[in-house]
Amino acid sequence: MNMPLDQVKPLLQVKHLKKYYPIKKGVISKTVGYVKAVDDVSFDIYPGETMGIVGESGCGKSTTGRSLVRLEDPTAGQIIFQGKDLANISHKEMRKLRTDLQIIFQDPYSSLNPRKRIGDLLAEPLLAHKLATKEEADKKVNEIMEIVGLPKQYKNRYPHQFSGGQRQRIGIARALMLRPKLIICDEPVSALDVSIQAQVLNLLKDLQKSLNLTYVFIAHGLGAVKYISDRITVMYLGKVMELATTRDIFENPKHPYTEILLNAYPIPNPHERNRNQMVIEGDVPSPANPPKGCVFHTRCPFAKDICREKAPELTGKAHLVACHFPIDERNA
Amino acid sequence: MSELLKVDKIKTEFQTDKGPVTSVDEVSFDLKEGETICLVGESGCGKSVTSLSIMHLLDRNGSVTEGSILFEDKDLAKATEAQMRKIRGNDISMIFQEPMTSLNPVLTIGDQLTEGIRLHMKYSKSEAKKYAIEMLKKVGIPRAEGIIDEYPHKLSGGMRQRVMIAMALSCKPKLLIADEPTTALDVTIQAQILELMKKLREESNTAIILITHDLGVVAEMADKVAVMYAGQVVEETDVYTLFDNPKHPYTLGLMESIPHITNPDDMRLTSIPGSVPSARNMPKGCRFYDRCPHAMERCLAEKPELKSIEDKQAHSIRCFLYENEEKDYEKKHAEKEVSS
Numbered sequence: 190m191n192m193p194l195d196q197v198k199p200l201l202q203v204k205h206l207k208k209y210y211p212i213k214k215g216v217i218s219k220t221v222g223y224v225k226a227v228d229d230v231s232f233d234i235y236p237g238e239t240m241g242i243v244g245e246s247g248c249g250k251s252t253t254g255r256s257l258v259r260l261e262d263p264t265a266g267q268i269i270f271q272g273k274d275l276a277n278i279s280h281k282e283m284r285k286l287r288t289d290l291q292i293i294f295q296d297p298y299s300s301l302n303p304r305k306r307i308g309d310l311l312a313e314p315l316l317a318h319k320l321a322t323k324e325e326a327d328k329k330v331n332e333i334m335e336i337v338g339l340p341k342q343y344k345n346r347y348p349h350q351f352s353g354g355q356r357q358r359i360g361i362a363r364a365l366m367l368r369p370k371l372i373i374c375d376e377p378v379s380a381l382d383v384s385i386q387a388q389v390l391n392l393l394k395d396l397q398k399s400l401n402l403t404y405v406f407i408a409h410g411l412g413a414v415k416y417i418s419d420r421i422t423v424m425y426l427g428k429v430m431e432l433a434t435t436r437d438i439f440e441n442p443k444h445p446y447t448e449i450l451l452n453a454y455p456i457p458n459p460h461e462r463n464r465n466q467m468v469i470e471g472d473v474p475s476p477a478n479p480p481k482g483c484v485f486h487t488r489c490p491f492a493k494d495i496c497r498e499k500a501p502e503l504t505g506k507a508h509l510v511a512c513h514f515p516i517d518e519r520n521a
Numbered sequence: 522m523s524e525l526l527k528v529d530k531i532k533t534e535f536q537t538d539k540g541p542v543t544s545v546d547e548v549s550f551d552l553k554e555g556e557t558i559c560l561v562g563e564s565g566c567g568k569s570v571t572s573l574s575i576m577h578l579l580d581r582n583g584s585v586t587e588g589s590i591l592f593e594d595k596d597l598a599k600a601t602e603a604q605m606r607k608i609r610g611n612d613i614s615m616i617f618q619e620p621m622t623s624l625n626p627v628l629t630i631g632d633q634l635t636e637g638i639r640l641h642m643k644y645s646k647s648e649a650k651k652y653a654i655e656m657l658k659k660v661g662i663p664r665a666e667g668i669i670d671e672y673p674h675k676l677s678g679g680m681r682q683r684v685m686i687a688m689a690l691s692c693k694p695k696l697l698i699a700d701e702p703t704t705a706l707d708v709t710i711q712a713q714i715l716e717l718m719k720k721l722r723e724e725s726n727t728a729i730i731l732i733t734h735d736l737g738v739v740a741e742m743a744d745k746v747a748v749m750y751a752g753q754v755v756e757e758t759d760v761y762t763l764f765d766n767p768k769h770p771y772t773l774g775l776m777e778s779i780p781h782i783t784n785p786d787d788m789r790l791t792s793i794p795g796s797v798p799s800a801r802n803m804p805k806g807c808r809f810y811d812r813c814p815h816a817m818e819r820c821l822a823e824k825p826e827l828k829s830i831e832d833k834q835a836h837s838i839r840c841f842l843y844e845n846e847e848k849d850y851e852k853k854h855a856e857k858e859v860s861s
Binding site: 416 | 564710711716761790
């Protein structure tokens with residue numbers, strides 16, 4: 190991604206995406222309220238880039254990712270991909286578009302069918318979309334297995350015969366079978382040990398280069414997100430707090446939440462343990478009952494009256510921030 | 522500071538249908554009053570089993586078959602269940618990774634918190650409750666008087682972990698074992714809990730065994746560190762030496778494979794190839810042999826011992842590289858740094 194963003198056409202555009210889950214109560218299941226998992230999220234994804242989405246649990250990052258491939262039906266908003274609005278097309282049409290949109294899940298233990306051999310698991314997408322005959326699919330399986338670093342003689346094994354890292358490679362291989370343009374990576378390394386995490390992150394990076402892939406990389410581990418992303422979206426309680434290039438997010442964060450998140454991350458250097466840490470009090474409020482005004486005001490050390498009343502808009506051109514009092518050029 | 526705990530070459534085995542499986546082998550470390558040791562390593566390295574061995578909380582098919590665990594000169598490895606009952610929750614207590622599952626859902630916070638206080642400290646019911654409220658306040662729980670009568674599901678993950686800490690510290694233990702206490706929590710909550718543990722440690726001079734896989738947490742909390750791999754300690758030293766001058770190839774690999782937020786932008790992660798050997802099928806020689814970039818012929822056949830390498834500070838390593846080849850290795854490592 191060297192070209193300035195305004196000269197490239199986005200691959201996918203998310204506009205005012207909302208996903209509300211109804212809260213039902215009583216014998217007739219009356220809807221008494223909504224959990225606002227994703228509440229008015231907008232961003233563009235450009236070809237060849239990696240967009241990282243970070244935030245704490247319950248911030249809506251996974252729901253956002255799943256909505257992009259219509260594993261969740263959005264409540265409102267648009268997802269524009271190749272001239273079509275993914276949020277409002279039929280499931281039949283969506284099925285066709287899934288050849289271009291794939292997803293890798295967090296838990297490599299539960300996202301592979303335990304009764305199927307790896308070869309069959311990998312061939313399935315091609316056969317389901319009627320894109321290849323059995324023989325062609327078989328050839329393709331060999332090819333992809335080699336790309337992700339699995340010996341092809343493992344084809345006849347079942348998922349339980351693999352380690353966590355290998356299973357995640359299988360998950361990646363399955364996503365690659367249809368040669369998609371965009372892959373949603375939903376916490377792909379969170380369940381893996383550190384030495385295996387590095388293997389998988391490096392593999393994802395290499396594949397992106399050689400196959401010209403675009404990623405949406407969802408994670409709560411900031412280190413992994415920084416390593417792989419070109420731009421980062423920081424979410425909190427279903428809303429985007431800040432969106433900027435990886436460098437800006439880490440070197441020049443404007444939203445207090447981003448700064449606190451970066452600061453809370455323990456640094457693997459014992460000489461820095463006595464640094465001034467900003468520890469914020471309290472928990473993330475429930476998305477069923479988000480605070481009025483800015484959703485972060487209950488925990489924000491800089492909150493003023495206006496923050497309790499009015500929700501800030503996400504503003505800015507390349508570096509977007511939703512805060513009434515953004516930290517401006519603090520390091521300048 | 523006097524010696525509190527001395528774990529000496531313990532071996533923990535599990536009896537299975539397919540024969541015994543050794544999951545901890547020759548693990549040794551010691552701990553003084555008020556000191557914090559971190560056991561780090563990847564899943565299956567035996568860090569949790571080590572702590573469960575100390576507490577006698579292993580499954581029925583598991584037991585410590587060799588070595589000794591001296592706690593205030595009593596050997597816990599040979600203690601009876603009745604003796605352990607007096608120690609657990611009193612002199613040694615433990616907090617677990619999952620605050621969601623380690624509290625009983627059908628008892629109130631107060632019931633669970635006062636049980637140990639009444640048993641070990643012989644307080645009356647009302648005294649115990651008063652003391653429990655005091656403990657809840659100490660760990661930073663707002664509205665402690667109300668929360669004490671609530672059930673665990675009403676609390677968030679961070680709050681539950683605070684309750685667990687209050688429970689573990691209520692009988693003023695000399696040793697606290699914390700098994701991945703912040704792994705299930707969000708980073709901002711993790712920072713709160715670590716801060717709390719540091720504060721309480723200062724106040725009470727409790728020794729801590731902290732089990733974690735996160736080197737960031739290690740750097741934040743530890744006085745000394747034991748790095749574990751495949752059931753063995755491969756490197757043990759104080760926290761500054763470990764981060765400034767790591768020696769064992771596994772420790773080095775681990776440090777280089779962490780994507781950290783302070784890493785330069787274009788740095789590529791070094792990964793350790795392969796995966797951890799299974800406990801059923803441990804290599805005869807060095808257990809890191811097939812993943813080690815410096816593996817020699819000798820490592821395949823011979824088992825390295827955990828040996829001290831420096832006279833000035835305590836720094837022990839389980840690796841042949843540091844017997845004769847130390848200088849040679851230093852040179853190689855320096856070259857690698859220059860070229861990368």
